[in-house]
Amino acid sequence: MPKHFLMCRPEYFAVEYSINPWMRPEDGASRDLAVLQWERLKAAYEELGHRVSLIDPIDGLPDMVFAANGALVVDGRVYGARFAYPQRGPEGPAYLRWFAERGYPVHEPRHVNEGEGDFLALDEVVLAGTGFRTDVRAHQEAQEVLGRPVISLTLVDPRFYHLDTALFPLDGRNVAYYPQAFSLGSQEVLRRMFPDAVLATAEDAEVLGLNAVSDGTHVVMNAEASTLQLELKLRGYEVIPVDLSELRKAGGGPKCCTLEIRGDK
Numbered sequence: 001m002p003k004h005f006l007m008c009r010p011e012y013f014a015v016e017y018s019i020n021p022w023m024r025p026e027d028g029a030s031r032d033l034a035v036l037q038w039e040r041l042k043a044a045y046e047e048l049g050h051r052v053s054l055i056d057p058i059d060g061l062p063d064m065v066f067a068a069n070g071a072l073v074v075d076g077r078v079y080g081a082r083f084a085y086p087q088r089g090p091e092g093p094a095y096l097r098w099f100a101e102r103g104y105p106v107h108e109p110r111h112v113n114e115g116e117g118d119f120l121a122l123d124e125v126v127l128a129g130t131g132f133r134t135d136v137r138a139h140q141e142a143q144e145v146l147g148r149p150v151i152s153l154t155l156v157d158p159r160f161y162h163l164d165t166a167l168f169p170l171d172g173r174n175v176a177y178y179p180q181a182f183s184l185g186s187q188e189v190l191r192r193m194f195p196d197a198v199l200a201t202a203e204d205a206e207v208l209g210l211n212a213v214s215d216g217t218h219v220v221m222n223a224e225a226s227t228l229q230l231e232l233k234l235r236g237y238e239v240i241p242v243d244l245s246e247l248r249k250a251g252g253g254p255k256c257c258t259l260e261i262r263g264d265k
């Protein structure tokens, strides 16, 4: 099944401030290299037959390339983002406008949440992260807006500040994750819900290997996560490795650059 993704070209990408432990403004980052790597990611999706729509980047919003944070879209309903840090604040309304202009019913959020950074939709439930960015009250709000059960999971390691840095859906029913990124209670929830999950090593997580996008057959993921790639291949997945090392300097990987539009217009 082809998917529909929304992406944002890293036209104004930079590491100018630090809102997560990956970001070191003193080291800088190359916009041109980020654009090149991002273009390859977009091409990888298109080669797999997925549809990619684009939102115009905005000058002064260097993190806008991380489209996953822009909203959560389920059944064509759009639950907007409300960013935790003022540096990214204007991105919320910008993404919401993109959807509103195209006729999607949009919901302006009351509570802080960073879209698909902290919400990952499966067939029956939505997994939701909290602890660093998304307010747990937004989990409740999303459940009401989308009419889907939302399962709250607590993140405890600042390097894995968004749910999508520690877990990704392999399909609508199973996930891969790095257990140590979660509180003990949340680890237990994950074990109960996903007895057949793929468990990632610290090394895989530390290269943002879990910030991956699976269509159920192919997994687009950071090339450096070698153990995880092997494990996925053993399970029958086709791995599409990509190099997003420049975007990782801002704390992002393939999934961060990708907002899935479910139930599109």
Ligand SMILES: NC(=[NH2+])NCCC[C@H](N)C(=O)O
Pocket (backbone or CB within 6 Å): 019, 020, 023, 063, 066, 068, 069, 088, 116, 117, 162, 164, 165, 250, 251, 252, 253, 255, 256, 257
């Ligand atoms: N979905 C994601 N994990 N996005 C990565 C966002 C990176 C961005 N620099 C931030 O800290 O907000």
